[in-house]
Amino acid sequence: MDRANKRELVIGAAMLATGVIYLLLTANLPRKAFIDAAFVPYLLAAGMCLLGALQLIAAWRQPPREDGVAPAEAGPDYLTVGKTLGLIVGYIAVLQWLGFPIATVAYLYLQFLVLTPHDHRVSHGRYLLIALCASVFIYVVFRHGFDLLLPAGLLDFIE
């Protein structure tokens, strides 16, 4: 079995697992009649399980691809993906406590660093300046232009 088939098998298994989990959650819903709030979720769960099973069968029966795609020069950079996700989660976690302006400057600066291409020179001063300007601009525009109360956090004393 080639890599593409294995990938399709994993997708089929994930589809089936999603259907089964949704079915188990649906089974916990209170029943009042045949057509009630659980009727459509049962239909959907059955549909998802069926589609997952069909995907598994299709992936299993698919012959190995002869025209196999040549392996990419370099695979996806999951380390950068992981760091990016970590930064996003951290940013949201401290957003209310630190406040939008400070959290945004920190997030933008670190995210610029993480995403900078290998052949680009890292310019700390420029990155900090862009992060600061973007954060202040967005905060002022939304806070005063659109009356959106973004969390001020530690800067709560500034109006």
Place this chain on the structure above:
Amino acid sequence: MFELLLSGFGAVFSLNILVLVTVGVAVGIVFGAVPGLTAVMAIALCLPLTFTMGPAAGLSLLVALYIGATSGGLISAILLKIPGTPSSIATTFDGGPMMDKGEGIKALGVGVVFSFLGTIFSIAALIFIAPWLAKVALSFGPHEYFGIAIFSLTLIATLSTGSMLKGLFAGAIGFAISTVGIAPVDAVRRFTFGIPNLNSGFDLLVVLVGVFAISEIIKVAEEVRREQKTAVGQVSMRSIKGFGFSMKEFFEQIPNAFRSALIGLGIGILPGIGGGTSNIVAYIAAKKRSKHPEKFGKGCIDGIVAPETANNAGIGGAMIPLLTLGIPGDAVTAILLGGFMIHGIQPGPMLFVSQGELVYTIFAALILASVLMLILEFWGLRIFVKLLAVPKHILLPIIMVLCVVGAFGLSSRIFDVWSIVVFGLLGYGFVKGGIPAAPFIIGFILGPMAETNFRRGLMLSDGNFMGFLTSPIAGSFLGLAALVIVWQVWGAFRDKPSKTAEILRA
């Protein structure tokens, strides 16, 4: 009708709406032009800005973004040879070679002018078809709406790019996520796990921003560090007369443009497929009907006229089901639906009765945005070219912050901000698994419509399922839905991919 249209023009020519439409078109062109940024992202990010505006101003801004972003894709398709949006895939086939031959400005001029003509054609169709269809739809009840929702769901899931199984699954999972919260009719809490924030379910904007914007940022993170500086083709505007092509060339393209506009309009009306498909279908049709098909792909203007007319003609087409039935045809119109709802307006046939003036203001804003697109996109080209060079590692984190602001702005809850990350991960999972995102969104929107009307319809017919089949309209749509499934299953067994599918998968 004409009085209403005139009063619509009166509204859009007020200073604040005029400024908003101009800014909307310009921002839309940038989002369309920069590969990786999309019309959905543009509208999703600007949606929170409309919270404090009136419906006329807010919706005018959103449709201006839509028009700008649909057309903006041609800039990168020609200058970078990378389609800025899926709507401009076929534009690269002849736009790139024309650029290489030193006819870049001519390619851009042709693209801009025929994008404009395609949009105007579709708006005219929208103005004439929509009120008539709305009148017919006024008599629709729950049975009919259930039939239409099921037909649209089937069409969307089966016609989307990639495997039919995955498309159907995406639609089902979107529908499943829409069941979170209080159920229609009997108000039972479903899948809330005791979390009060889940009682009202997930907001459409949160789902859209997560699936389309956050997932894109995560996806770009996979390769941005290996990215090299993009070489943006340069064009000179010196000694350019008009739009860079002759009147003879213009008139020669009229039959091609008319055919492409009809293709774009027809495909735009169908739920599930839009500019991403119509530009390729129009290109293939133009090549087939051409007297010199061998010139296609080597830099002929026919190959730019067809996709650019068709993708923009889809705008008016997609607005027809949205305004008359409240059914979005694609992700962009789905988010426009969100824009209507934020302002307390429910699109559907009643909209033409209760908010006639607003509907015609939207029509007027569409026309104004098209004219501004014609002017700004061609004469402001140098500015847009400069923006193409903004590095992604700077642009995307700022877009991430705007996504956070948009989600927080919905109801000032951090819960919504966490939700965009969850949906972003789901969208990223879809990308990795080759599962199309559009059916997911449409399932999320049309699911509650189907379920609510199913329950109401059953109540009206005293629990008798036959009510859905004996109503001629509901029965026809359910029959069509069954036909679509049979046709798709038969097509899957035939194992012969269409030319359009081949190009889309390439």
